Amino acid sequence: MRSILTLIYLLLFSTHGFAQEPITPLVKITGLNPAKIALGSSLFRDVRLSKDNSKSCFSCHDLTDNGADSEPVSRGVNNLLGSVKSPTVYNSGYNFVQFWDGRSRTLESQVSGPIHNPVELGTNWIEVVQKLSSDPVKEKRFDDIYPDGITAANIADAIATFERSLVTTSSRFDQWLTGDKNALTERELEGYRLFKGYGCISCHQGKNVGGNMYARMGNIRDYFAEREKPVTKADLGRFNVTGRESDRHLFKVPSLRLASLQKYFFHDGSESSLQGAIKVMARYQLGREISSDDAELIEAFIRSLAGAHPEMVAE
C-alpha cells in the first residue's frame, strides 16, 4: 500500500524533476549600457539623494556585504528607524516585483520609494535633481548619456541599470546545476533533497530561489499572533497595496540566493540565524516541526546558493 503511495508521489511531484530542476542558474543580464552602469554605481553611493546628504542607497544596501543592511531594520535620515528589513539589491533584477509588498513592478519605479520615504532618504525628486544639477561633472556625465540630462527618470534609469548588473554568479549550486556533479557535498545534496521534500521549493524556486511570487507569512500557524509583538502596518504586507482581505500578510517570497550572508531574516528582521529561520518557516508556512539535523542539512544547501559579484570585494 505504502509503495503504491510512494509511486504515485513520485509520479506527481517528480515528473518534471527528472527533466528539469525547479532552480535554474543565475546568469548575467546582458545588453546593459556600461556608461549607465557606471553612472548608476556613482548615484547609488551619492548622499545627495538624501535630504540631509547623510545617506545613500549604499547606506542600507551594503554591496560589499550581501547588498542589504546588517541591522534588523535600517535607519534612514535623521537616524529614523525604518519599518521593514532592507532586502538585498543583489539579483533584484530577477525579482518579479520590488519591495516586500510588491508595490513596484520595476526597479525604475522602485527608486522613487526610498527617495521619498521620510524614514529612508526623506527627500524628493525636485531637490535631488537640483542638487545634482549644480555639479558640473555629474551634469556632463548625464548629458553624455541622456539627451535631456538630469531628470528623475534618468536617475532612476541609471540606478536601475546598475542594479540589474548586480547578479551574483558562479555559486557552487549553479556549478552543480550546469553539470559539475562534484560541486556539492553529499550533505548539501541531501539538504537540497530535503528542501524539495519539505516543500520549501514550492515558493523558493526559479533563478533567484524566490522573488517570483507572493506568500502569506503564517500560512498554517498564525505567525503574527505568536510573534509577541504588536502587528504594525508594515506587517499587513500586500494588503497595504490592494486593500483586499485575501492579501493580508501577503509578502513577496524573498530570494534565498544570499540568505547565508544575511544577519537578520524576514520582513521584520525578527530572526537572526539561518537555521532559526528555516525552523520558523517550517512551523508557520508548512505547519510542521523540522529536526535540527534536517535544518542543518537545508542550511548547508542554502549556503551553496551564494554566488559572487565584483562589487562584493570592491572596497
Added chain:
Amino acid sequence: MSFRFSRSVYLQIFLTIALVVVLVFFLKLNTLSTEQHTKRVDILLKLNEVDAQLDQIALQLLTSSLVQYDVLVPLYEEIDQTTRNITDKNGANFGALTAEIDKAASEIHMQLIQKQELLEQMKTNAALVRNSLLYLPTLSNQLNDHPFRHVIEPHDLVLDMIGFNHLGSRSSRDSLLEKLLLVDRWVKNHPQDQLLKNFQKHIQFNLAVLQRLEQTQQIYLSIPSDSTLEELRTNYFNYYSTEVKASKRLSSNLLIACVFLGLFIIYILHRLEMSRRDVQKASDLLHDAIERLSEGFALYASDGKLRLVNSRWLELYGMSSQDEMPPTLGEFNSLEFGKVTTDDLEYDEATGLHQRLQKTITNRWLQVSDAPTSDGGIVCVRVDVTDFKKAEHQLRLLGRAVEQSPTSIVITDVDGQIEYVNPKFEQVTGYAETEVIGKNPRILKSGYTCHSDYESLWDQLMSGEEWRGTFYNQKKDGSYYWESASISPIRDKLGSITNFIAVKEDITQQKLSHDELQAAAAVFEATQEGIMTTDPELKITAVNSAFTTITGYSEEDVLGKSPAILSSGKHDRQFYVEMWKILQKEGRWSSEVWNKRKNGEIYPQWLSISVIYDDEENVSQYVAVITDMTERKKHEEQIHNQAYYDSLTELPNRVLLMDRIVHDLKLADRNNYLSSLLFIDLDRFKRVNDTMGHEVGDKLLIQVADRLRCLVRSTDTISRFGGDEFVILLSNISGENHAALVAEKIIKSLKEPFNIEGFEIFTGASVGISMSPADSGEALELLRLADMAMYKAKESGRNQYHFFTQSMQEKVHRRVYLEQKLRIAIDQQEIQTFYQPIVCTQMGKVYGVEALARWFDAEEGNVSPAEFIPVAEESGLIAQLGEMVLEKSCLDIKNLEFNGSPLHLSVNVSSRQYDLGFSAEKLRAILERTGFEATRLSLELTESILLEDDKNILKWLHDFTDMGVRLSIDDFGTGYSSLSYLKRFPISILKIDQAFIADLIQNKESSLIPTIVSMADSMGMDVIAEGVEVESQLKALSDLQCTYVQGFYYSKPLSKQELHSWLSKALCS
C-alpha cells in the same frame, strides 16, 4: 489697365485657394498610414498572444506542472508594455481613435490585470496545496499504530485526497468526505488525540485551499478576455475600414483639385506666352524703329542700366558690338577715352533742352541731348554734326584767310569794278574800302606801266586764264611801290566768269634787300668759323664750307637733318636743358662743347648759338657758329695733367687723390654709402732702387701701377702717393669684406714676380685699410689711419693687410710717448743691465749669463722689455741701446768666473741694428774697449733676421763669427720652425722658447723639443732651454739630453751685485 489688374488679383486669390484645398486634402490623407495600421494589428495580435500565455500558465499552475515561475516575470513586463500601447490616450497607436475602441482597450487592460492577480493567488494557493499533499503521507505514517486505523486506513484517505486534488474525481471526493466525517467524529470523541487532530487539520486546510483555488479558477475562467479582445479587434477594423473609405474619397477629391489646378496653370502659362509674344512684337518694332534712326539712340532705366541702344550709337562711339557698351550710364559717362565733351551747355530754344557737343575717339562731333523719361530713366540721342562742323570751320577759315591775308586781295566784277578789298589792301594803298568800292583798280596806276601790258592782262583774263606779273603802283599818299600780282577769274557752277580776284604783294622791301643778301652770302662762305643754320624745328637749313672743314660733314650730308648728328655724347641731358633755357631767355648761348666729327673723332669746340626771330617774335631760325678748340684744349689738358697726375705712372697724384677723397666723402655723406682707403707700401722697393738703379725702380712702379689698374673698378681711384706708396680709394662699397677682397687681390698680384729688362724682380706689398665713415669722415685723417694700419700690416710680416683699429691708435700714442721717455732714459743712462744665469746641467756648473736690458721709469715703474724694445727698434734708438747694453755687460762679466771657468755672455742683437749700422767693426771696437774675449761672447738674434734671404746679411753674420763670436737664435720655434734654413747660417746655439718648456710637461708626446734637440745635435748646435721653472721640467729636459738651461728654477734676472752673491752661493751648494 485697371480691368487687367483686378483680374490678375482674382487669379492669385483663386490659385491660393486651390493650393490650400489641395494641401488640406493632402494633410487629411496623410493621417492614414499603413505602417501605423500594421503596428496596431501587431499590438492586437500581441494582446491575443499574452492572453493565451496567461491562460496556458494558469493551466500549468492548476495541474502543478510548473516547477518555477520565472517565466512569468518577462510575461508580466510584456503585458505591461502591450497594455500601455492600447491605453495611453496620448500614444500614437490607439490614442483616442473611437470611444468604442477606448472602452474595449481599457476593458481588456483591466481583465489582464485581473488575470495576473488571480494567477498570483493561484500561485500562492497552489504552493499550499502542494505542501499539504507532501506532508500528508508523513502524517499518515505517524498514524501507523494509531487506534484510528481500525476505523479507516489513513493511507486510503490520503489516496482519496490525491485523487481529488489531481484527478478531481467525484468518487474520490465523496469517499474523502465520507472518511473525513469519520475523522471528525473520532476527533470529537477523542479531544486529546493531537496526532489525528493535526491530520484532520491539514486535510481540512488542504480542502479549504483547494476550494479557494477552485473559486479562483472559476473567476479566472469567467473573465471574458477573448470576447473583449474580439470586440477590440472588431471595433478597430470597423474604424479602419471607415478610415480607408474616407481616405479614398479624399484621394479622389485631391485628384480633382490637382486636375483643376493643373488646368489653371496651363491657362496661366498660355496667357503668359501670349503676353510675352505681344511684348516681343512691340520690342522688335521698337528695336527696328530705333535701328532705322540716323541718330545714335540709347535708353537707360531709372537705375542707370542700359535698356536699349542702336547700332548707330555704337558706330558713333567707335564700338564694334554692343558688348563694348558699358552696362550702366555711370560707367559710360566715366568712359573718358571715347569722347571729349565740350564744357559749355547750349540751351536749344527749339527743343527746350540742354545740349552739348561731344567729340568722339573717331573724331566725330556729336550733338548730345539727354532727356529724362517719365519713369526716371534717361533717353540719350546723338546727332552726328561733323559735316556741319567741318563746313562751318572751312567757311570761317576762308573768311579769316581773306581778311587776314598778308597779301592784298581785290575782287572785281567782270567789268573790273571793285567789289571787295581786304584790310591789307587798305594798309598798303592807304585807300579805305569805301573809297574804292565800285571803282576801277586803275586808280592805283603810277603811269610807269605800259598800256600794252594792261591789254595783254585783260586778254589773258578774259580767255579764262590766270595772269601773273608785277606792277609799279602809286599809293593814296602819292608814294610808289612794287607789287607782284596774280589775277584770276572766278567762275560759277556753270563755268561762266562772274568775278576776278587779284592777289597782290608789296615787294618793294624785297627788291631793296636783294643786294644786301648777296653780300652776306659772300661773308658766310668766306669766314673761318663754321656756320650752321636750322629752322625752328631744328632741321639744318644751311652750312658753310668752314663747317665742312671742321666737322667733315658736307652740306649734302647734313641738310634737313638734326644737329644731333654732331653730338659726342659727352654732355648729359641737363647740359642741353640748361642750354635751351638760356637760349629761350636770352636768345643766345655760347659754351665750350665736345662734338663728334664725321670720322668719329671727338673734339672740343666753342659753340655760339643765336636765335633769329621773325617780325612776330616767333623763332625763325637758329644760327650756330663753331670754332674748333682742339689745339687749345690739348695745351690745357697737358697743364692740368702735370698738376694732378704722376708723370711716371700716369696715376692721379697726391693732390688729385685728396681732391677725390674729399669729393667722395661728400657724396658718401649725402648718399649714405661706405668708402675705403687702401694704403699700399711696396716691400723691398728701396733695395731694388739701390741695387738695380732708379730706372729699374721706375719701371717696377709703372708695372705695379698697371697691375693695380686691373684690380679695381673704373670708379675707384688709384693714386701714386709718393715713392713706393700707392693709395686706392674704393668708393661706394658694400663693406669691409669688399676692401679686404681688394687688398687680398693686390697682395696676391704684387707677390708675383715682375719682369724688368730680363730680370725677375720680387716685391710684395703691405696694405693698410681705413673705412669711411666708420673710422673717420675726414680725408686727411682717413689717410693717416690707413697709413697706420699699413705699418701694422708690415709689422705682422710681409704680404699682409690690416684694417685700422682703435687700439692701433692708442698703441701709437703710447709708442710716441714711450719713445720720448726712452730717449731721455738712454741719454741719462737710466737703462740697467740684468743677468740671468745659464746652467750646464750635465756638468753641474754655471755656463754663463744672458744680458737683459731693464728700464725703471719714475712715472711708469718697470717698463717691460716686450714694450720698450719694439719702441726702440722702431725709433732707431735700439742702435744706441743695443751697443750700450753690450758694452756695459762686457764690462760687468769680464772678470766673472765659476769654479775656474770664465762665464760666457749672451747679448741680444736686434735685426734693426743691422739696418742701423751695427757691424763687426763696431763690436770689435767695443771688445777692445772693454777687454772682453770674443770667444766668450754670443750674440742672440731673432729668427726674423734669417728670413731676409740676403747675401749682405749672411756676410754681416760671418763677419761676427770670423771674430770668434758665437751666434744663437733666440726664442727658437716661435716664428718659423723650420730647421733646414739654419744650415745656411753660421748659427751655433738654439735657444728654445719658454712656451715649449711650459708645454713640455703637459703635452709630453706632442712636444717638439726632442725633435729640436736631436736636429740641433746633428747640426752640431748647442741647445739652451729658456724659462725652466720647476724641477719636473728640468728632469724632462735632462732626459732629452738638453744640456743648457736657463730660467726661474735657478734664478730670475739679477743685477750685477745680486749675480755676484748668487754665484758664490751656487759655488758653495
